[in-house]
Amino acid sequence: MKTSIWNILSLLLILGIVIIAGITFMLLADPASPLNPYPLPTMPPSIFIPSATETPLRLPPTWTPTGGVPQVGAEPTRRPTSTIIPTNTLFVLPSFTPLPRIPTNTRIPLGGQCKLVTQSPIDGTIYQPGTAFTARWTVQNSGDGNWSVENTDIRFLAGDPMHTGKNAVDLSAMVPLDATLEVVVEMVAPDAPGYHITYWSVQEGGNTLCSFYVEILVKK
16 A cells, blocks of 8 residues: 555656656747746837948930931020129219300400400390490500590490490590500490490591400390
């Protein structure tokens, strides 16, 4: 009886060893088996990194001439032309255009045996029609002798007769050589607008020694 129990125990022990060895072998062969009391942890999905592939460099295709005959519909594209920036335009003010002068009387050439020193009013002085004014000339005897009282006169010579007195005035005193004489004549501006000129002279006998004038502008 005693011997039989030990035999049974021995058999059970051997059987247990065989079972444990089989389970161990299965776990070693497949660790993810449900019999494994310590299952393996779930691993995250792996990421696949592609390896770099070298791309060979290629030269652009060369142009192949077509025999000089252009292809229909293959019109070349022109580059846009640049727009020229306009330059600054210099602004020039118009030049002053003087007003045309009203034609005056033909001037008598001055000179002779006297020299004009001063004159009043100056040529081109503006007067209204009918305005009275005084004309004054200072002349110098530049001839070859004295101007005597008996034979020398101051006379209206030509142009517009604007004087209010006589056409001739006698000298009040002799005028020696290189001396000066002041001629004073009262005048009135004409009614007609425009330029008016009057000539006066120093006359000895019937000869004109010299002449002088004044020109005014009449405006309404």
